[in-house]
Amino acid sequence: MSTGVQRKLPGSLETNRALDRWLTVNADGTITVRPGKVEIGQGILTALVQIVAEELDVDAARIRLVGAATTLSPDEGITSGSRSIQESGIALRFAAAEARELLLQRAARRLEATVEQLSVTDGVVTSRAGGSITYWDLTDAKLLQRDATAEAPPKTAAEYALIGRALQRIDIPPKVMGAPVYVHDLVLAGMLHARVVRPPGPGMRLAAAEVDEVQQMPGVAAVVRDGSFLAVVAQREEQAIRAARRLARITQWEGGGTLPSSDPRYLLECETEDEVISEKGNAPDSSDAKTLAAEYTRPHIAHASLGPSCALAEFRGGRYTLWTHSQGIFPLRRDLSAALGVPEEDIEIAHMEGAGCYGHNGADDVACDAALIARAMPDTPVRVQWTREDEFGWEPYGSAMVVRMRGSLDEHGRIASWVHELWSHGHSTRPGGKGGVNLLGAWHLAQPVAAARPGNPPLPAGGSHRNALPLYAFARQRVVNHLVRSAPLRCSAMRSLGAHANVFAIESFMDELATCAGADPVEFRLAHLEDERARAVIEKAASLAGWRPNEEGDGERGRGIGFASYKNLGCYVAVVVEVAVAETVRVERAWCAVDVGQVINSDGVINQVEGGIVQTISWTLKERVAYDRQTVTSRNWDAYPILTFDEVPLIEVALIDRPELPPLGAGEGTQGPVAGAIGNAIYNAMKIRLRDMPFTRERLIAALV
Amino acid sequence: MSVTINVNGTPREVLADAETPLLYVLRNDLDLKGARYGCGAGFCGACMVIVDGKAVQSCDVPVGALAGKSITTIEGIGTPDKPHPLQRAFIDEQAAQCGYCASGIIMTAKALLDTRPKATDADIREALTGNLCRCGTHTRILRAIRRAAAGAAK
Numbered sequence: 001m002s003t004g005v006q007r008k009l010p011g012s013l014e015t016n017r018a019l020d021r022w023l024t025v026n027a028d029g030t031i032t033v034r035p036g037k038v039e040i041g042q043g044i045l046t047a048l049v050q051i052v053a054e055e056l057d058v059d060a061a062r063i064r065l066v067g068a069a070t071t072l073s074p075d076e077g078i079t080s081g082s083r084s085i086q087e088s089g090i091a092l093r094f095a096a097a098e099a100r101e102l103l104l105q106r107a108a109r110r111l112e113a114t115v116e117q118l119s120v121t122d123g124v125v126t127s128r129a130g131g132s133i134t135y136w137d138l139t140d141a142k143l144l145q146r147d148a149t150a151e152a153p154p155k156t157a158a159e160y161a162l163i164g165r166a167l168q169r170i171d172i173p174p175k176v177m178g179a180p181v182y183v184h185d186l187v188l189a190g191m192l193h194a195r196v197v198r199p200p201g202p203g204m205r206l207a208a209a210e211v212d213e214v215q216q217m218p219g220v221a222a223v224v225r226d227g228s229f230l231a232v233v234a235q236r237e238e239q240a241i242r243a244a245r246r247l248a249r250i251t252q253w254e255g256g257g258t259l260p261s262s263d264p265r266y267l268l269e270c271e272t273e274d275e276v277i278s279e280k281g282n283a284p285d286s287s288d289a290k291t292l293a294a295e296y297t298r299p300h301i302a303h304a305s306l307g308p309s310c311a312l313a314e315f316r317g318g319r320y321t322l323w324t325h326s327q328g329i330f331p332l333r334r335d336l337s338a339a340l341g342v343p344e345e346d347i348e349i350a351h352m353e354g355a356g357c358y359g360h361n362g363a364d365d366v367a368c369d370a371a372l373i374a375r376a377m378p379d380t381p382v383r384v385q386w387t388r389e390d391e392f393g394w395e396p397y398g399s400a401m402v403v404r405m406r407g408s409l410d411e412h413g414r415i416a417s418w419v420h421e422l423w424s425h426g427h428s429t430r431p432g433g434k435g436g437v438n439l440l441g442a443w444h445l446a447q448p449v450a451a452a453r454p455g456n457p458p459l460p461a462g463g464s465h466r467n468a469l470p471l472y473a474f475a476r477q478r479v480v481n482h483l484v485r486s487a488p489l490r491c492s493a494m495r496s497l498g499a500h501a502n503v504f505a506i507e508s509f510m511d512e513l514a515t516c517a518g519a520d521p522v523e524f525r526l527a528h529l530e531d532e533r534a535r536a537v538i539e540k541a542a543s544l545a546g547w548r549p550n551e552e553g554d555g556e557r558g559r560g561i562g563f564a565s566y567k568n569l570g571c572y573v574a575v576v577v578e579v580a581v582a583e584t585v586r587v588e589r590a591w592c593a594v595d596v597g598q599v600i601n602s603d604g605v606i607n608q609v610e611g612g613i614v615q616t617i618s619w620t621l622k623e624r625v626a627y628d629r630q631t632v633t634s635r636n637w638d639a640y641p642i643l644t645f646d647e648v649p650l651i652e653v654a655l656i657d658r659p660e661l662p663p664l665g666a667g668e669g670t671q672g673p674v675a676g677a678i679g680n681a682i683y684n685a686m687k688i689r690l691r692d693m694p695f696t697r698e699r700l701i702a703a704l705v
Numbered sequence: 706m707s708v709t710i711n712v713n714g715t716p717r718e719v720l721a722d723a724e725t726p727l728l729y730v731l732r733n734d735l736d737l738k739g740a741r742y743g744c745g746a747g748f749c750g751a752c753m754v755i756v757d758g759k760a761v762q763s764c765d766v767p768v769g770a771l772a773g774k775s776i777t778t779i780e781g782i783g784t785p786d787k788p789h790p791l792q793r794a795f796i797d798e799q800a801a802q803c804g805y806c807a808s809g810i811i812m813t814a815k816a817l818l819d820t821r822p823k824a825t826d827a828d829i830r831e832a833l834t835g836n837l838c839r840c841g842t843h844t845r846i847l848r849a850i851r852r853a854a855a856g857a858a859k
Binding site for chain 2: 040041042043166168169171172173175176177178179180182184185187236237238304305306307308353354355356358385387388603607608610611612613614615618636637638642643644645646648650651
């Protein structure tokens with residue numbers, strides 16, 4: 001019997017202790033598993049299936065995964081930050097181990113044996129002393145109606161049959177068959193189609209809307225107007241589209257803030273909140289032998305999900321029901337409760353998949369739009385689809401950033417001091433936080449509900465300052481975060497947050513110092529790294545690429561390396577890229593070494609790493625949100641080109657599996673290293689240092705002149 | 706207005722204005738959700754179907770122009786029990802992350818391989834210039850299409 005303080009339970013079990021909230025063992029031979037984390041294309045659901053199947057000793061095919069819903073799933077916050085394996089995986093690992101233990105205790109009684117005499121294969125419990133019985137005969141509703149204790153130990157790596165293997169993704173077959181698995185595909189009886197008419201640009205207010213004309217258009221059921229929130233609802237989808245276009249043309253708006261310069265250096269002129277996040281010794285010191293300084297930038301970039309955001313909602317009997325691809329249905333519910341002025345218990349939210357989001361895109365906002373429209377049309381299910389233009393124009397972006405580096409070398413060519421100063425907006429304006437409502441529609445209402453103050457997740461994970469602390473060992477260093485809280489273009493979490501720009505700057509600057517020291521980039525990094533896992537991925541990537549010390553580019557082709565440990569706590573990634581520079585920069589090859597600790601699904605990790613490499617090449621070579629004083633002007637793919645099929649490199653990935661170590665998420669490890677490697681490869685090829693992303697043809701030509 | 710179009714081998718009558726893009730007729734009138742909305746402007750290929758053997762962006766073609774033409778969607782090329790070789794290859798190569806682009810790309814690839822069974826890697830990349838993948842699954846997708854092509858060539 002336990003008395004006194006409850007010890008902390010692993011991962012999300014700590015705040016969701018009821019075992020049967022997580023899983024149930026069914027008499028029909030299946031196991032229902034209810035994670036609070038959601039599938040965003042990263043393969044998490046399959047990994048969780050492997051974990052549960054492993055710990056329970058059942059065939060993976062018996063597992064039935066239920067998508068997250070506020071009515072029946074544990075609250076695991078937001079699926080983000082590459083934390084799902086660490087938070088949900090460990091919770092299910094212990095929950096499943098405990099379920100197995102409880103079943104064995106029942107089996108022991110039924111078979112008149114001890115638990116030690118029992119073994120399990122695919123749910124069949126066999127006693128060494130004779131007799132067997134199945135989980136399906138042993139189970140009932142009471143089995144897991146208790147709080148987790150996490151006292152049943154999970155398996156050790158040596159016992160694994162399934163974890164570490166490349167189990168095929170459970171969600172891929174329906175997707176390639178064209179099955180209706182996305183929230184975009186949901187059909188509710190009597191459903192109407194809606195489109196929102198947004199202002200031309202941020203900060204604008206509705207001045208006049210001639211709704212009568214649009215209300216007469218074919219199929220239009222309603223025009224919803226609440227302050228500057230404007231939407232049209234119709235019987236058929238194409239009718240809603242046509243009506244929305246007409247409404248947009250005849251609606252007048254006023255006001256509008258002044259958007260800044262498209263050069264990220266506008267951040268240097270803004271009011272900042274300054275935080276020294278690391279200070280060791282006197283950096284730089286005026287007595288340092290050789291000093292170097294460089295300034296790096298990244299523009300605003302877009303999530304640019306292939307499927308623009310979509311949600312469905314119904315308001316009936318004073319209660320809201322929503323279907324959404326939000327990464328965090330519980331935080332969303334908190335903000336909706338405040339936006340709609342109803343208690344959380346009156347809002348039910350179910351998750352269905354969307355297209356890849358890569359962070360905080362329009363998913364939560366369109367859910368709010370759907371709720372607001374549903375409220376205006378009680379008892380009528382409403383489907384709201386953001387257009388491509390809506391998504392490009394209104395999603396939160398990855399913030400522009402400026403990073404200034406200064407460093408010095410001692411007489412031995414080692415780094416003596418290191419300074420990293422960054423300027424950025426905050427990297428999280430997700431719903432569910434304190435002090436306001438982070439839902440676009442709510443800000444446009446006649447009685448607006450104000451936004452929360454934008455900010456950053458705190459260190460050690462960080463936001464704009466994520467990965468600003470170098471993993472390299474320097475005797476003297478100084479790292480300063482200049483937060484520009486007021487953001488004219490809304491910014492929020494975008495895959496890896498500040499790490500893309502911070503690591504780009506760090507890895508570029510390491511090479512600039514290495515060049516100054518006459519050192520090979522790989523050896524230079526190893527000379528400043530004590531972390532064994534860091535050294536291992538760098539050595540592995542170099543070996544995979546056949547890196548030759550001090551290898552030279554030839555004026556057209558070159559290679560470069562980049563490295564980071566995500567958040568300095570997460571996965572370790574080193575990547576070598578080879579570029580060919582002609583009219584544009586092309587990445588031809590990439591060799592990548594990854595250490596995620598214990599690998600749950602090996603192919604899942606490789607898929608994430610390959611995808612991250614390709615996406616980061618796209619960000620680094622091509623992407624920038626374009627805007628003028630009034631609005632975002634990059635509203636479709638012609639104005640926001642991304643990497644295409646004829647531009648992707650050959651990629652090789654090597655996994656360093658460490659099954660005795662905790663598993664780490666793989667999704668955000670490549671962004672910083674790939675950006676750094678590309679900058680370094682271009683320098684290796686051309687002796688030209690590009691410091692402003694994206695590395696477009698224009699930037700290349702400007703640097704060549 | 707009543708329009709009869711031939712979808713996956715079956716004549717289907719729909720009541721829609723002639724200028725309604727085929728995409729919305731497929732998804733909303735015929736409950737065929739495999740063709741997906743991505744941009745509505747013909748840039749991304751998420752909506753790709755096959756019309757008389759050619760890959761066509763269904764967001765960009767009015768249903769009224771399709772009387773008498775043969776339309777094939779992803780639902781018409783295979784089933785879970787009998788997947789099309791391309792679908793089989795996408796599963797075998799695990800060629801998806803979010804999967805939203807997959808059906809459009811498979812239809813583009815099918816149109817290519819039906820007319821050019823010995824398509825080279827360059828042919829495949831060229832055919833996919835109208836298809837975007839945002840997750841970065843390109844290398845696996847190319848491998849899957851090559852695998853399907855190689856399988857058919859045997």
